[in-house]
Amino acid sequence: MFSKDVHSFFRSPVREIFKRVDLNAIYSFAGGYPSADTFPLEDIRQIMARVIDKYQGKAFQYGATQGVMELREEVARRYGVPVERVQITSSSQQGIDVCTRILVNPGDVILTSSPSYLGALQSFRSYRADIRGVAHQKDADAFRDAYVGALEQVKAEGKQVKFLYMIPDFQNPSGESLTLQERQILVELAARYDFLIVEDSPYRELRYEGEHIPTMYSLSPDRVIHLGSFSKIFAPGFRLGWAIAHPDILDKIYVCKQSLDLCPPIFDQYVAAEFLRSGKLDANLLKSIELYKGKRDLLLSLLEEYMPEGVSWTHPEGGLFLFLTMPEDFDAVRFYDTALDAGVAYVAGEFFHPDGSGKNTMRMNFSFMTHERIKEGVILLASLLSS
Amino acid sequence: MFSKDVHSFFRSPVREIFKRVDLNAIYSFAGGYPSADTFPLEDIRQIMARVIDKYQGKAFQYGATQGVMELREEVARRYGVPVERVQITSSSQQGIDVCTRILVNPGDVILTSSPSYLGALQSFRSYRADIRGVAHQKDADAFRDAYVGALEQVKAEGKQVKFLYMIPDFQNPSGESLTLQERQILVELAARYDFLIVEDSPYRELRYEGEHIPTMYSLSPDRVIHLGSFSKIFAPGFRLGWAIAHPDILDKIYVCKQSLDLCPPIFDQYVAAEFLRSGKLDANLLKSIELYKGKRDLLLSLLEEYMPEGVSWTHPEGGLFLFLTMPEDFDAVRFYDTALDAGVAYVAGEFFHPDGSGKNTMRMNFSFMTHERIKEGVILLASLLSS
Numbered sequence: 001m002f003s004k005d006v007h008s009f010f011r012s013p014v015r016e017i018f019k020r021v022d023l024n025a026i027y028s029f030a031g032g033y034p035s036a037d038t039f040p041l042e043d044i045r046q047i048m049a050r051v052i053d054k055y056q057g058k059a060f061q062y063g064a065t066q067g068v069m070e071l072r073e074e075v076a077r078r079y080g081v082p083v084e085r086v087q088i089t090s091s092s093q094q095g096i097d098v099c100t101r102i103l104v105n106p107g108d109v110i111l112t113s114s115p116s117y118l119g120a121l122q123s124f125r126s127y128r129a130d131i132r133g134v135a136h137q138k139d140a141d142a143f144r145d146a147y148v149g150a151l152e153q154v155k156a157e158g159k160q161v162k163f164l165y166m167i168p169d170f171q172n173p174s175g176e177s178l179t180l181q182e183r184q185i186l187v188e189l190a191a192r193y194d195f196l197i198v199e200d201s202p203y204r205e206l207r208y209e210g211e212h213i214p215t216m217y218s219l220s221p222d223r224v225i226h227l228g229s230f231s232k233i234f235a236p237g238f239r240l241g242w243a244i245a246h247p248d249i250l251d252k253i254y255v256c257k258q259s260l261d262l263c264p265p266i267f268d269q270y271v272a273a274e275f276l277r278s279g280k281l282d283a284n285l286l287k288s289i290e291l292y293k294g295k296r297d298l299l300l301s302l303l304e305e306y307m308p309e310g311v312s313w314t315h316p317e318g319g320l321f322l323f324l325t326m327p328e329d330f331d332a333v334r335f336y337d338t339a340l341d342a343g344v345a346y347v348a349g350e351f352f353h354p355d356g357s358g359k360n361t362m363r364m365n366f367s368f369m370t371h372e373r374i375k376e377g378v379i380l381l382a383s384l385l386s387s
Numbered sequence: 388m389f390s391k392d393v394h395s396f397f398r399s400p401v402r403e404i405f406k407r408v409d410l411n412a413i414y415s416f417a418g419g420y421p422s423a424d425t426f427p428l429e430d431i432r433q434i435m436a437r438v439i440d441k442y443q444g445k446a447f448q449y450g451a452t453q454g455v456m457e458l459r460e461e462v463a464r465r466y467g468v469p470v471e472r473v474q475i476t477s478s479s480q481q482g483i484d485v486c487t488r489i490l491v492n493p494g495d496v497i498l499t500s501s502p503s504y505l506g507a508l509q510s511f512r513s514y515r516a517d518i519r520g521v522a523h524q525k526d527a528d529a530f531r532d533a534y535v536g537a538l539e540q541v542k543a544e545g546k547q548v549k550f551l552y553m554i555p556d557f558q559n560p561s562g563e564s565l566t567l568q569e570r571q572i573l574v575e576l577a578a579r580y581d582f583l584i585v586e587d588s589p590y591r592e593l594r595y596e597g598e599h600i601p602t603m604y605s606l607s608p609d610r611v612i613h614l615g616s617f618s619k620i621f622a623p624g625f626r627l628g629w630a631i632a633h634p635d636i637l638d639k640i641y642v643c644k645q646s647l648d649l650c651p652p653i654f655d656q657y658v659a660a661e662f663l664r665s666g667k668l669d670a671n672l673l674k675s676i677e678l679y680k681g682k683r684d685l686l687l688s689l690l691e692e693y694m695p696e697g698v699s700w701t702h703p704e705g706g707l708f709l710f711l712t713m714p715e716d717f718d719a720v721r722f723y724d725t726a727l728d729a730g731v732a733y734v735a736g737e738f739f740h741p742d743g744s745g746k747n748t749m750r751m752n753f754s755f756m757t758h759e760r761i762k763e764g765v766i767l768l769a770s771l772l773s774s
Contacts, residue, residue, distance in 0.1 A: 031449075033448060033449055034448075036443070036444030036445070036447070036448055037444070039444045039447045039448075041439060041443060041444065041447075044439065044447070045436065045439050048435050048439075049432065049436075052428060052431065052432050052435075056423070056428060057423030057424075057426045057428065058423070059624060060423070060426045060428075060431070060622035060623070060624035060625070061420060061421075061423055061426075061622070061623060061624055062418075062420055062618075062623045062624070063624065090477055090626070090648055090652075091648045091649060093646070093647070093648050093649050094647060094648045097646060097647050097648070101513075119645070119646060119649070122645060122646040123646040123647075126488075126643070126646050231449075235447035235448070236447070236448060236449045236653075237446060237447035237448055237449070237450065237652065237653030237654050238447070238652060238653075238654065239477070239648060239649075239650070239651070239652045239653075256513070258506070258509065259480070259484060259506060259509040259510040259513050260480070260481060260484050260510075261477055261478045261480050261481045261484070261626060262478060262480050262506070262626075263626070264626070265477075265624065265625060265626045265652050265655055266623075266624030266625075266626075267624050267625065267655070268652055268654070268655065
């Protein structure tokens with residue numbers, strides 16, 4: 001009855017991991033959940049009452065496929081772009097999925113970093129895209145060479161890259177960011193080889209140190225589709241994000257959204273618009289940044305203190321994740337059962353690598369657990385890795 | 388840059404119609420909007436406050452891909468099915484789209500009635516399905532023969548029907564329902580020819596006369612995917628619906644939802660669950676039924692009074708629409724500009740016919756406008772049709 005075979009990936013251990021994990025019963029570095037402490041419940045309560053008063057039935061009726069104008073205007077103002085370039089999405093995950101749906105035919109090439117966001121790879125695979133991952137190079141010349149190499153390879157095969165998918169800010173899973181120079185290189189290559197860039201940046205505003213780096217969108221507004229999300233700066237339960245792009249691209253997304261879900265949730269959009277407009281988002285963001293910075297610093301110092309020789313990790317300047325690299329012969333997928341039985345969870349890095357490499361890596365989230373539980377979890381994980 | 392050509396359908400006048408229509412400036416029989424008078428604003432206000440108190444941060448965190456358990460349990464109770472058979476969807480439109488995505492490869496056959504729901508046809512086309520419409524036959528034997536004929540035709544072509552898409556209750560656009568016998572025929576054919584049925588039933592609870600007819604799901608729980616929606620019995624702004632199906636099918640939907648949008652909006656789901664649990668949905672439904680019955684009766688009597696000779700229409704026992712048939716040589720698409728210029732809108736029936744037939748038909752909605760505006764709109768439309 002089911003003839004599609006494209007979803008075999010979803011039978012991977014990833015899914016089982018998330019099905020088995022009870023987030024409160026174990027030490028979970030696995031998910032990408034923000035801390036519920038950052039949700040401004042009192043603000044939300046007041047804003048909701050205000051939205052009902054102000055919009056009455058309109059807040060619960062069908063709305064525009066592009067999103068409600070009030071929210072599009074707030075996002076446009078925040079990014080300094082015309083409102084015609086803003087589409088509200090029902091989650092930033094939907095933004096990824098919709099981009100793939102409008103741009104990719106089976107067999108088309110999507111280029112991305114390796115590692116890259118698991119949920120994006122799942123979406124790409126479901127459309128039978130040919131995913132090419134490029135390992136990160138520290139040096140700018142090597143970085144350029146690696147991408148040029150991949151692009152030339154695709155060209156030599158008579159194919160064309162449909163888009164490059166990147167998470168330039170505090171990447172999921174690595175926690176690392178692209179430098180300005182690296183962004184410029186990618187934007188230049190997009191023009192030279194004629195492809196689009198999907199810039200997925202849900203963590204951008206969660207910077208704990210260093211300077212903000214311009215978006216790739218700002219470097220090339222007509223070639224870059226910028227995806228953002230309220231999940232990490234407001235609350236994920238609203239399932240709201242946005243896409244900023246050339247109107248011709250948004251036109252395609254509009255059409256796709258019509259057959260997908262008609263429009264994003266209306267009441268939730270008015271609440272988000274009011275949260276932005278009132279300045280409460282910015283106030284709340286400062287609190288979130290302080291909270292997460294503390295957790296990141298704690299995790300970094302605990303890893304330093306407890307991790308055995310041969311384990312290294314990234315030092316993210318923002319976001320929710322860092323990435324661990326174990327000795328070459330370590331297998332994080334195989335080790336997972338041991339860890340889970342002992343009561344600690346992570347996501348094996350292999351799942352973030354399009355070619356299944358990275359077996360000796362794992363992603364650790366630091367946003368969700370309390371300080372106390374982060375400490376107990378690291379000590380437990382470190383003792384398991386040592387033995 | 389855009390190589391996909393599957394969306395050419397969306398360039399049709401339908402889209403332009405909806406872009407041009409300001410619902411308050413004209414007499415609109417075009418949309419499928421429920422009346423905002425049916426939205427229980429006071430209940431919603433109270434329930435929202437209660438949900439924040441009860442669930443706190445949990446109401447704004449990520450949640451289960453299947454939907455929150457509280458809402459799945461309420462839907463399961465309402466339908467008398469195990470909770471394992473309930474998936475919450477981010478709108479019933481998403482339910483249609485997801486079913487197509489998990490079941491249909493390009494070129495696969497989807498069978499449906501002709502006319503059928505426009506938004507479903509859009510979704511089917513975007514997956515490059517081969518859509519076969521079967522015209523409705525009044526007599527049960529002719530009904531069976533028509534579907535057997537279509538199925539044998541598909542078989543003779545060496546193809547297989549992936550699913551049959553039907554709106555058995557107060558169909559969009561015709562407003563008509565399938566009899567019990569017709570439902571039984573389709574379910575028997577599904578077993579004999581080995582296909583699934585997607586039963587889309589967003590209007591089922593809006594019955595203004597006659598007896599409820601069993602769902603096709605109840606006749607064949609393992610072959611039918613039943614799709615429902617809160618849009619017409621609560622409020623569309625929440626964008627919430629459900630799919631009821633065999634767990635093996637829900638398993639595929641789960642996987643698809645993961646790469647689509649991870650989970651439906653959480654807070655909205657708790658609000659809907661509480662609305663159901665408290666019994667307020669049923670109380671509100673009675674009010675909605677009374678309101679819509681009055682509008683339907685009014686529209687029927689106005690058509691009787693004002694429509695010129697040669698125009699006929701359906702007599703729906705529920706739902707939001709009825710369907711007009713004009714003389715053979717009438718073209719509702721061509722007539723649309725005249726109507727809109729004069730200030731009245733409808734949707735041309737042609738767009739609901741997979742093969743582009745039905746040029747002399749139109750869909751009229753009666754849920755959205757006030758009695759006064761329905762009357763003025765019918766008089767205007769009738770005078771245009773007469774001249």
